[in-house]
Amino acid sequence: MTQLKTNYQCIVIGAGHAGCEAGLALARLGIDTLMLATNLDTVAYCACNPSIGGTAKGQIVREIDALGGQMGINTDKSLLQIRMLNQGKGPAVHSPRAQVDKHAYHHNMKLTLENTQGLTLRQAEATSIHVNTDGDYIVTTAVGIEYGAKAVVLCCGVYLNSRIIVGKMIKQCGPNGFSSATQLTQSLINLGYTIKRFKTGTPARINKNSIDFSVMEEQKGENIPTFSFMSTQPRNSASCYLTYSTQQTKKVILDNKQLAPIYSGEIDGIGPRYCPSIEDKIIRFADKQRHQIFLEPEGDNTNEYYVQGVSSSMPADIQYQIYTTIKGLENVQIMRDAYAIEYDCIDATALYPTLQSKQHAGMFFAGQINGTSGYEEAGAQGIVVGINCARYLQGKSQIIFRRDNSYIGVLIDDITTKEGNEPYRMMTSRAEHRLILRQDNADIRLTQLGRDIGLVDDDRYNRFIDKLYKIHQVENYLDTILSPAVIQPFFDLLGENQLKTGITVRDCLKRTSVSINELFNYLDVFQDMDSQVTQQVEINVKYKGYIDKQLIQIEQAERMESRIIPTDIDYGQIKGLRIEAMQKLDKIRPLNIGQAGRISGVSPADITVLLVYLSRGKG
Template sequence: MFPANELSKALYKLNIPLRRFKTGTPSRVNRKSIDFSELDVQEGDKLTVPFSFETKERPKNKVVCHITYSNEKTKQIILDNLHRSPMYSGKIEGKGPRYCPSFEDKIVRFSDKERHQLFIEPCGENTEEMYLQGLSSSLPEDVQLDFIHTIKGLEHAQVMRAAYAIEYDCVDPTALKATLEFHDLEGLYGAGQFNGSSGYEEAAAQGLVAGINAALKIKGEEPLILDRGSSYIGTLIDDLITKGCTDPYRMMTGRSEYRLVLRQDNADIRLTPIGHKIGLISDERYNAFLYKQEQIKKELSRVKSLSIPITDDLQKMLREKGTAELKTGCKMIELLKRPQITYEDLKPFDLTREDLPYEVFEQVEISVKYEGYIKKQEAQIKEMRRLEAKRIPDDIDYSTLKGLRLEAIEKLSAVRPQNLGQAGRISGVNPADVTALNIILESMKNDR
């Protein structure tokens, strides 16, 4: 693999602000050379969640992972050879991902730890390659072999591919719009890990959004902008273009203030209408989605109206679940609201239940149990979107505006937010600045 040095030079000539990051990957070892007899088995989930809502039959986990640990011998080999690591010798200067450091980084940062947990993961159902999760390294191959062979279960491991680290150029993402088009280079879009994120899901998500917007621009249609209340993709992009990043950005649920609403079980509810509108969801799939929504609506109506009479079996179940017995009959929804009670618990007492897909029951149960919290977050999202609707002209000159602090002018000029909501999320821009900017925008509107 050869570096694309000329590409970086071309980007520099276009005055695109670049920075240097690094990443790495662990060794792959031969399954047949691993001694699994003393390793801890990690089973997969019994109830699997498919990647697509179109999947009719849930896939079953057919393989397992294993856990092992490094030890003092492993640690000593690393420490004795740190001078041979490109990251510690200065050959690699890029900033690495905060949440998946190299193994030598772990040894140095957490020098008080006697051992570190490692996952041995199969790369596929029919391959002999096993992925040593947690063992990324930039050390020479002979050192890697030495420390791998000190680890329980890997004493005779055959390395099929050694671990390695790379460094690469990426853009300062504050140079991008929410569409991932460059502010100063119309028609040029940033996509993937180049935008300052880590790889895999984050990179794929940005490639999807950049590609969609490039196609929409060519067609002369409105761009696709996903906001923080719609998706983790929207949160990821907004964080990057508004706050920038000093190390490869990784998307985690904790980064979203609306994570109770942004769940994997309702991703189709949030995003299928958008996908259908821009032509990425077929009519057949969209109609199936609408049918599911109708099923959820009808089932929710049913549990609100269905009365559950008191029986000895019902009272016994409630006692066993650690919740209060009934004094009078009640609607099914009242029992479903209890945290200890699930749909399956109520199945013997639910005489009108239809044979619906699991996903329908799941949506109803979640909406019932978390109704108050969900409504609160939906109100917050509504307010956020009210501010997002207040667009800021692309050609606005903040240095000419009165009422803004100097720091706010500098930050707003650097990030160039596309709306008032984004402006309020910029570090160094406070609520008073947002209020002043709102007044300025209103006056500009009235002057036109």
């Protein structure tokens, strides 16, 4: 009789957007991995928007993809529509955004997990974690089976002690009525983690047949590259619709303000400012006459539509009244109510920027449990945890993503350095090196790293090398000098000035009116060149001044990052540090001076004192 296998190299708890990337990375890097989920129907479940990407988040998905992650590929496989936001506002803020079929997204990801060698997917609620005398992690499940592993990854999402709130109804459960995990938090407390309580919310889902699309503005997809560098042109046919709230909406909410749990004190979790409920928006921004609302399809095989902009925790009957006041939703048929959800998460400053616990070697955390929000933010942490956990088990050095090489680096540095008091959402304004961290060059920034780590397969790597080669080819051509006779007719068409001498292709491209594709068309060169290659070259030429400035800033920042702080430093021994700075430094225990300088409450003068102290050690 065979025995049930209960020993693995690593156990991943949770199979949401973080867990999936973590589990896949671990297994692909050769780690024998067990993935547990309270319910396998929640694998990669899009509990909120049926949408992946958007500003800053689109860049993150491109980065996950460039490293050899799954989110981009899975999005392309499940695509309903794709668009590029911020076109015309500059390449630094171009952001791809996709509508996905949420059911297809779940199925595609689940099937990928199921077919991945070395990955065991198992429905089970983890009820406790403890460390045994050998230093192994023992994870006990609700049905009483104990699993053991050298490392454990927590990707519990919003399921820890979660409760959802609709008016007076408060129910212990996870998103969409899935059951929550009620026991695991206690293990985390026992292990010494500080637990915070955050809140978020989601709008109602409504039946397509009850929507009057004729009064709304249709928003179609755009012909842009796929999300993944590996996909071919996907389906892109669905539409979203834009409509507005009305004066009536405002009236209904103000008349029923006292019933809103957030104002009656029923909700004590801290909600994000960027995901306000409709009652929040109307009460806080009383002057605003109308709020825009997007209707997004949830999938091909359902009539359900997601109503972006109308999250609420009002009682169900009030919600219904609110929805009927929206233009085009007069006859709305709500299929699932909007709700607010509260959940436990940890203070991510308990983690190193590798996402490994400072207290427990081999224990990693990723996703909403770290106080972030969003599928993309979760996926980003998932792949990092997968990589670092695998390397931990293989005795390799940990990988720290940097603020100057990725949004992933910005995200992880922020959450492990600054104590957040609301769910953390990525924004392009958080990235000080935004002009470098673009969606179009994610592969150039990260694919080599992904290859070195072992997640980038030959197919992806060969395509990447081919792209680099082509970029090099085109860049070599830039120093070609064009005589006035050749280029003047083209300049005349654009209204450019008369040339007296020859001009290089590079200098032509520097002119705002000259686009690389038109120029190459005119010169009849590189006609078959991949547009992503020419675009890359064009951005490097046109934005050179600003890119160079950022490179200088990066170099300056690097000097602080390269000053390592010894892990055993005793901040209490440093004369001259202010008490607040000493406490903060001792809590966060930054790895280097750069990170120390980003801790709130640590002043430049404190950093000087720290530098002096460190230099004393040398002498």
